[in-house]
Amino acid sequence: MTDAPSTIAERSADVLARATPTNVAVRVRGLSDRAIAWLFITPTIALLLAINIFPLIWAVYLSFTNFRANRPNAEVDGVGLRNYQRVLNDPDIWIAMQTTAHFVFWTILLQTVIGFALAYLIDRKFRGHAFWTTVILIPMMLSPAVVGNFWRFLYQPQIGLFNYIVSFFTGIPPSSFEMLGSVSLAPWAIIIVDTWMWTPYVMLICLAGLRSIPDYIYEAAEVDRASAWRQFWSITVPMALPFIMLAVLFRGIENFKMFDMVMLLTGGGPGSTTEVASITLKREAFESWLTGRSSAFAIILFVAVFGLANIYVKALNKVKQR
Amino acid sequence: MRKMTKALMGMSSALVLSTAIPGMAKADELTLCWAAWDPANALVELSKDFTAATGTTMKFEFVPWPNFADRILNELNSGGKLCDLLIGDSQWIGGSAENGYYVKLNDFFDKEGIKMSDFAEAAVNAYSTWPKGTPNYWALPAMGDANGWFYRKDWFAKPELQAEFKEKYGRDLGPPRSWDELKQVAEFFTGREIDGQKVYGAAIFTERASEGITMGATSALYPYGFKYEQTGGKYDMDGAVNSADAVAGLEAYKALYKCCQPPGYTDSYMGEGLDAFKSGQVAMAMNWFAFFPGLHKDEKVGGDKIGFFVNPKQKVAASTLGGQGMSVVANTDNMDGALAYIKWFAQPDVQKKWWALGGYAVHNAVLNDPSFKASQPFAADFLVAMNQVQDFWQEPSYAILLQAMQKRLHDYVVADQGTAQEALDSLVNDWKEIFEDEGKL
Numbered sequence: 001m002t003d004a005p006s007t008i009a010e011r012s013a014d015v016l017a018r019a020t021p022t023n024v025a026v027r028v029r030g031l032s033d034r035a036i037a038w039l040f041i042t043p044t045i046a047l048l049l050a051i052n053i054f055p056l057i058w059a060v061y062l063s064f065t066n067f068r069a070n071r072p073n074a075e076v077d078g079v080g081l082r083n084y085q086r087v088l089n090d091p092d093i094w095i096a097m098q099t100t101a102h103f104v105f106w107t108i109l110l111q112t113v114i115g116f117a118l119a120y121l122i123d124r125k126f127r128g129h130a131f132w133t134t135v136i137l138i139p140m141m142l143s144p145a146v147v148g149n150f151w152r153f154l155y156q157p158q159i160g161l162f163n164y165i166v167s168f169f170t171g172i173p174p175s176s177f178e179m180l181g182s183v184s185l186a187p188w189a190i191i192i193v194d195t196w197m198w199t200p201y202v203m204l205i206c207l208a209g210l211r212s213i214p215d216y217i218y219e220a221a222e223v224d225r226a227s228a229w230r231q232f233w234s235i236t237v238p239m240a241l242p243f244i245m246l247a248v249l250f251r252g253i254e255n256f257k258m259f260d261m262v263m264l265l266t267g268g269g270p271g272s273t274t275e276v277a278s279i280t281l282k283r284e285a286f287e288s289w290l291t292g293r294s295s296a297f298a299i300i301l302f303v304a305v306f307g308l309a310n311i312y313v314k315a316l317n318k319v320k321q322r
Numbered sequence: 323m324r325k326m327t328k329a330l331m332g333m334s335s336a337l338v339l340s341t342a343i344p345g346m347a348k349a350d351e352l353t354l355c356w357a358a359w360d361p362a363n364a365l366v367e368l369s370k371d372f373t374a375a376t377g378t379t380m381k382f383e384f385v386p387w388p389n390f391a392d393r394i395l396n397e398l399n400s401g402g403k404l405c406d407l408l409i410g411d412s413q414w415i416g417g418s419a420e421n422g423y424y425v426k427l428n429d430f431f432d433k434e435g436i437k438m439s440d441f442a443e444a445a446v447n448a449y450s451t452w453p454k455g456t457p458n459y460w461a462l463p464a465m466g467d468a469n470g471w472f473y474r475k476d477w478f479a480k481p482e483l484q485a486e487f488k489e490k491y492g493r494d495l496g497p498p499r500s501w502d503e504l505k506q507v508a509e510f511f512t513g514r515e516i517d518g519q520k521v522y523g524a525a526i527f528t529e530r531a532s533e534g535i536t537m538g539a540t541s542a543l544y545p546y547g548f549k550y551e552q553t554g555g556k557y558d559m560d561g562a563v564n565s566a567d568a569v570a571g572l573e574a575y576k577a578l579y580k581c582c583q584p585p586g587y588t589d590s591y592m593g594e595g596l597d598a599f600k601s602g603q604v605a606m607a608m609n610w611f612a613f614f615p616g617l618h619k620d621e622k623v624g625g626d627k628i629g630f631f632v633n634p635k636q637k638v639a640a641s642t643l644g645g646q647g648m649s650v651v652a653n654t655d656n657m658d659g660a661l662a663y664i665k666w667f668a669q670p671d672v673q674k675k676w677w678a679l680g681g682y683a684v685h686n687a688v689l690n691d692p693s694f695k696a697s698q699p700f701a702a703d704f705l706v707a708m709n710q711v712q713d714f715w716q717e718p719s720y721a722i723l724l725q726a727m728q729k730r731l732h733d734y735v736v737a738d739q740g741t742a743q744e745a746l747d748s749l750v751n752d753w754k755e756i757f758e759d760e761g762k763l
Contacts, residue, residue: 069399070395070398070399070417070421070721071417071420071421071718072399072401072421073421073422074421092729156586157585157586158584158585158586175585175586176585178585178586178588180586180588180589181585181586181587181588181589181736183737183738183739266589267530267531267589268530268531269530269588269589269732269736269737270530270588270589270732270736270737271530271729271732271733271734271736271737271738271739272729272732272733272737273737283725286392286396287392287721287725288721288722288725289399289721289722290722
């Protein structure tokens, strides 16, 4: 006599076991549940090891060598921490990191503020709000390659629509400024495009947060005669905060490794004005072929993003527990 | 049951083989890799004769210029078998020779009676030899090229502009003979309205990612007296790369960029320069001779409307080298076929047809032909340019050397950071570090 299943999981397993055809049960006879479980997950683990873990370990190994992928016949020597030392002492890499930080900060700030504002408006459920939600979501559905090329044309000083719109409102001649060719404007040109493309994503997450706030809380606040302003700051913002923080985390990680948009719009230029860390890494790895040094740089970036993300997730959990 | 098993095994084997076959080269098939541009189309046409003569099917892998180096060097580095023959950039020859990617052709040339003395000396040095200038041949000179200029001959011929220019500068408005004159002509046209359109002086190379701004700026640096080393082979770059002449050359290039480049051309190379000229935006443009046949045939801006001139001199006459040699990839499965193509391509008659189709042959049978100079409106300039070419480092570490120069030049010319002296001093430091890593300093 066996014990009756107690938990939901156990009951579900029991139902599934009863539903399993007898011939399957016969075929796997002799294998324990644990063995069957391993049988199922082994291909996935093998795949993950092959395409995620092994390259990571290999990159760590390469980062301590002078290996260059374009010289496969050359002798590979261990160089200790020299690659890490050179990366950390390279002023160009620190400039690229500053550029990345500038880019991450402003895109997240703008996307969060605008995304939350849009979500707040859409949440009012006005007439046609479903249609406008769809319209707002269009940019994030496009491929970054399409968006990059599309905005390159928009920013073209002689024929670009963006310059003409600015000219229309300000009276500045359209070909008198270059969004992608000017040192002061190029970083903002990228920030504008990234904000245009990814604000809808932040809006969606914020909207989910706003819709998760139960109506009865607002009703109770109404009974207590709390003003709309007070309700916003005391109910809406705190209760949506975990969602906002989640959106910031996702966008932060994405923008830290941003490559495609910057490459398509400016290629890191003019000069090195918009050269973010991922572009520097690509140049070191696949143009200069300094595989060992670029591996060290990649590991440093990985540790930085991983560390920052962990700290952030802990903060997020604290907010959720409040 | 056994029959069924055999049948299944047979089908599986057939399936495996059928998927493997496309990756294997057939003995009667050759794949030639090159950049995707006008001369590549001419080579496809020319190679039909090779197929007719030998029965070998020619396949081509043409990669757009911005990705050419990345794509092909990745292929070589990974030991791929895509290319049997490769028309690769002159700068790749050092690395490809030292890493064993190219087949050394000396023995083959000796056996087949192919003499390098039959080709223009500058082309042989640039496209075939490593170490540079030594009789170690890794390629057959395939496509001579240099950076040159073209201009709107019809605009230059306008009487009112001629008169205005003469009054201002005291000479006829014509193709510039020095970099000083080049800037004057470019300034003269910039901002002017011609045929109802605002025009600019010159479209020059400013591209950051691959090699553009280096190829453009060296067209100013070389004539001003820029050198890579004080003594050839000694890597003593201080006082050569950052000499007063080199600084003046770089300042001249930036001045031309600042005064006369159309708006938005902050990251422009071959394609953008051609667009600027074809759309009637610029009076002059720099670009590789390889594009000149196509430009001359252009319905809108070609024919009588276009003129050509060799890169203007300043202190010395010099042009930036382009062009490529044809190498046999060491990893090929069809070595005999690849060598047969090289042998066929080296024949004087084939070289003459190559030039006639739009390829820049550098065989003496073509260049020394009395009718050569008159054969195309840019042929005489091509001869001049090929006799004054200077090339970038051809070292195995050329890619890092090039990236350093791209960065320093773009930072100074386009991003307005620092002075020309600082840019070139920094470049010397970058290059010293690279050569120290290489054990050459």
